[in-house]
Amino acid sequence: MKIVAPVASMEEVKALSRAGAREFYCGFVPDAWIEKFGVLNANRRPSGNFRSHAELEQAIRIAHQNDCSMSLVLNAQSYTNDQLTALVTLAELFRDMGGDALIVSDLGLIGELVGHVPSLRIHVSSVATCRNGSAARLCRDLGASRLILPRDITIGEAREISAETPDLEIETFILNDGCIFEEGACATVHLPRNLGGPICMDNFVNHYSRRGGGSLKESILDKLQENDREYNQWLWYRFSCGFKTTETGMPFGPCGLCALPALLESRITAVKIAGREAPLARKLASVQMVRSVLDRIEAGYDAEQIMQFAKELRPSVESCNKGYMCYYPEVLKR
Amino acid sequence: MAASHSPPELAVSAVNPASLLRIGVDKPSRFAHWQATLGDPDFARWLAGFAPTHFYVGSEFCEHLLPGAKVLKKAVDHARDLNLPIALLTPIASPQVIRTLADLLPCLPEGCEVIANDWGVAHFVRERFPALRLVAGRILCRMQKDPRLGQSNLPAQCDFDPGPLRTMFSRLGVCRMEIDVPLSVNDNTFSTLPTHTSIHVPFSCVAKGRMCRIGSLAIQGSERFAVGRKCRKECLKVSARLERPATSDAFSAYQLGNTIVCRHSREMLGFVMTAVERGLISRLVVPGEAI
Numbered sequence: 001m002k003i004v005a006p007v008a009s010m011e012e013v014k015a016l017s018r019a020g021a022r023e024f025y026c027g028f029v030p031d032a033w034i035e036k037f038g039v040l041n042a043n044r045r046p047s048g049n050f051r052s053h054a055e056l057e058q059a060i061r062i063a064h065q066n067d068c069s070m071s072l073v074l075n076a077q078s079y080t081n082d083q084l085t086a087l088v089t090l091a092e093l094f095r096d097m098g099g100d101a102l103i104v105s106d107l108g109l110i111g112e113l114v115g116h117v118p119s120l121r122i123h124v125s126s127v128a129t130c131r132n133g134s135a136a137r138l139c140r141d142l143g144a145s146r147l148i149l150p151r152d153i154t155i156g157e158a159r160e161i162s163a164e165t166p167d168l169e170i171e172t173f174i175l176n177d178g179c180i181f182e183e184g185a186c187a188t189v190h191l192p193r194n195l196g197g198p199i200c201m202d203n204f205v206n207h208y209s210r211r212g213g214g215s216l217k218e219s220i221l222d223k224l225q226e227n228d229r230e231y232n233q234w235l236w237y238r239f240s241c242g243f244k245t246t247e248t249g250m251p252f253g254p255c256g257l258c259a260l261p262a263l264l265e266s267r268i269t270a271v272k273i274a275g276r277e278a279p280l281a282r283k284l285a286s287v288q289m290v291r292s293v294l295d296r297i298e299a300g301y302d303a304e305q306i307m308q309f310a311k312e313l314r315p316s317v318e319s320c321n322k323g324y325m326c327y328y329p330e331v332l333k334r
Numbered sequence: 335m336a337a338s339h340s341p342p343e344l345a346v347s348a349v350n351p352a353s354l355l356r357i358g359v360d361k362p363s364r365f366a367h368w369q370a371t372l373g374d375p376d377f378a379r380w381l382a383g384f385a386p387t388h389f390y391v392g393s394e395f396c397e398h399l400l401p402g403a404k405v406l407k408k409a410v411d412h413a414r415d416l417n418l419p420i421a422l423l424t425p426i427a428s429p430q431v432i433r434t435l436a437d438l439l440p441c442l443p444e445g446c447e448v449i450a451n452d453w454g455v456a457h458f459v460r461e462r463f464p465a466l467r468l469v470a471g472r473i474l475c476r477m478q479k480d481p482r483l484g485q486s487n488l489p490a491q492c493d494f495d496p497g498p499l500r501t502m503f504s505r506l507g508v509c510r511m512e513i514d515v516p517l518s519v520n521d522n523t524f525s526t527l528p529t530h531t532s533i534h535v536p537f538s539c540v541a542k543g544r545m546c547r548i549g550s551l552a553i554q555g556s557e558r559f560a561v562g563r564k565c566r567k568e569c570l571k572v573s574a575r576l577e578r579p580a581t582s583d584a585f586s587a588y589q590l591g592n593t594i595v596c597r598h599s600r601e602m603l604g605f606v607m608t609a610v611e612r613g614l615i616s617r618l619v620v621p622g623e624a625i
Contacts, residue, residue, distance in 0.1 A: 077476050077478070078476035078478070078495075079495075080493070080495040080497070080498070081495050081497030084497070084498050106498055107453055107502055108498050108500070108501035109498070111501055112501075128453070129426055129452070130452075130454060131426070131427070131428060131454075132427045132428060132429045132431065132432045132452070132454040132455075133429055133432065134432050134454035134455065134457045134458040135452065135454025136454070137457065138454060150544075152543070152544040152545060152561040153428070153561070153562075154561065154562040156562075157429050157562065161429065164429075180545065181541040181542060181543040181594075182426060182542055182543060182544055184426075184473075184476075185426060185473050185539075185541065185542035185543075186541040186542070187476065187477065187478050187480065187538075187539070187540055187541060188478070188479070188482075188540060188541055189478060189480050189483070191480075191482060195482070196482055196578065196581075199480065199482070199541055199594070200541075202482070203579060204576045204577065204587075204589075205576070205577045205578075206574035206575075206576060206589060207574055207576075207577060208572055208573070208574045209572070209573065209574070209575070211571055211624050211625065212371075212623075212624035213370075213624070216572065220572070224551070227548070227550065227551045228547075230550075230558065230559075231547050231550070231559065234558070234559045321556075322556065323555065323556020323557065323558075323560075324556070324558075326560075329556045329557050329560045330557065333556075
């Protein structure tokens with residue numbers, strides 16, 4: 001199982017490969033894109049992107065020297081037709097730099113890319129929101145080598161999709177991404193924090209009412225309020241327990257470490273660490289955490305021992321037991 | 335309405351097919367229904383000028399709100415009695431949804447539309463039920479619709495560009511697409527769209543989760559707010575108006591189950607009404623159940 005990690009600089013490639021990452025993904029927004037479109041939306045992130053051709057080329061070289069590969073993300077929720085044409089040019093540029101794979105959110109773009117840059121592998125982004133076997137088969141038929149499943153799936157579903165498409169690699173989330181809505185079904189922008197930030201972190205107040213008119217009983221309102229309090233607690237866990245890390249950078253928050261044995265059994269090819277914009281310390285600690293669990297699985301630890309080890313890593317036993325940090329909370333029931 | 339143009343088709347969507355039967359056949363009763371359902375007298379009056387032409391049953395947003403086979407068969411019978419075509423709304427699909435659709439789709443008469451919001455569903459329909467007509471739902475027809483942006487200085491992604499979808503539509507045999515009214519709507523928006531485009535009014539889908547806050551009301555323990563759990567469908571009875579304290583957002587936003595929707599501004603609806611008068615919109619889609 002490969003660890004897929006985000007990078008935004010050459011230094012990160014070197015450090016993360018030594019820690020055990022085998023694949024990297026990055027954003028690249030050249031000046032030509034900004035001159036033409038005036039925005040940084042080639043890949044949904046205003047920062048955490050390579051901006052220099054030379055630096056990205058060097059990062060790819062370092063990745064290859066360390067037996068790692070580099071993927072370029074082309075994964076905005078939507079593009080205009082003009083932008084799709086520019087993305088093909090960007091992909092050609094990435095191929096010429098020696099890049100290995102493209103992470104693509106627009107299924108219509110896959111055919112174009114297969115035609116123009118056949119030497120590059122195509123990984124379907126989680127933003128494409130393909131989370132069933134039929135979608136996986138379609139991705140494969142379009143020419144994709146890998147499907148990155150969205151965050152919000154169960155291990156059983158991942159297993160089923162993987163079994164239905166044995167000739168397609170499947171990647172799942174393992175650490176750090178906390179979005180509440182499905183990426184491909186969220187039509188919002190991450191506003192600056194003073195304007196509200198991401199919509200799922202914005203300061204909305206819910207005023208409940210009965211659909212179609214009439215008032216809600218006090219007992220229902222009480223339950224809704226209790227549910228809101230619990231939801232806010234869940235949000236806190238989901239957003240990395242208040243964006244906390246340990247002193248060594250180990251992140252709290254969305255995590256699937258205990259599920260690694262089950263994901264391996266489900267023939268999952270790769271696990272993704274999210275957070276292109278995160279500091280190196282957090283990325284490094286994330287890779288080390290996943291690597292240390294995989295090492296123990298390879299050493300023969302059983303699922304229970306793995307869970308114990310994973311919980312004590314940060315340590316986060318109490319938070320782990322709550323289940324709200326888990327991508328795959330069903331493992332706690334086993 | 336301009337006499338020189340045919341009125342648009344009017345599709346009414348609902349999770350519960352019984353809701354569709356409450357719409358009256360004459361203009362006053364339609365007005366009463368739309369006023370009660372949509373809460374906007376001016377828009378209700380305008381909408382009452384059009385008779386429903388299609389019934390949409392199911393859900394674009396939630397895997398738990400697909401009808402059972404029995405309910406769908408009943409809805410098909412009702413629609414037949416009223417001489418209206420029925421269409422099945424489908425959400426982003428888990429593997430279980432695909433299995434459910436394998437049971438549901440044989441209930442639909444040949445030529446019925448399936449509104450797909452998932453490429454896997456579209457692929458499944460094309461492979462297994464080629465006699466059904468595929469419509470690309472508004473979740474597949476993406477654009478930015480953040481209600482907090484207002485309607486000025488919008489980025490390019492707030493325009494809807496159908497160009498990027500053509501390849502997939504052609505591959506899968508998609509015959510119609512559905513969109514929300516773009517935040518950047520203007521006089522030219524609808525004249526540049528392909529003919530077979532349906533427009534949803536008066537709410538846009540802003541963001542949809544698989545996790546559902548209100549659907550977790552009855553769940554306790556570690557799997558509360560997790561996905562793939564059972565649901566008591568609390569969202570059919572309760573919704574929430576969303577307010578951002580100390581802001582004056584131009585749009586009203588609501589949480590409806592796992593989805594945030596926002597109501598179109600009067601200005602946006604004005605562009606839609608004008609486009610309908612000019613014969614530029616072939617179908618409107620309106621929710622048949624109160625928010």
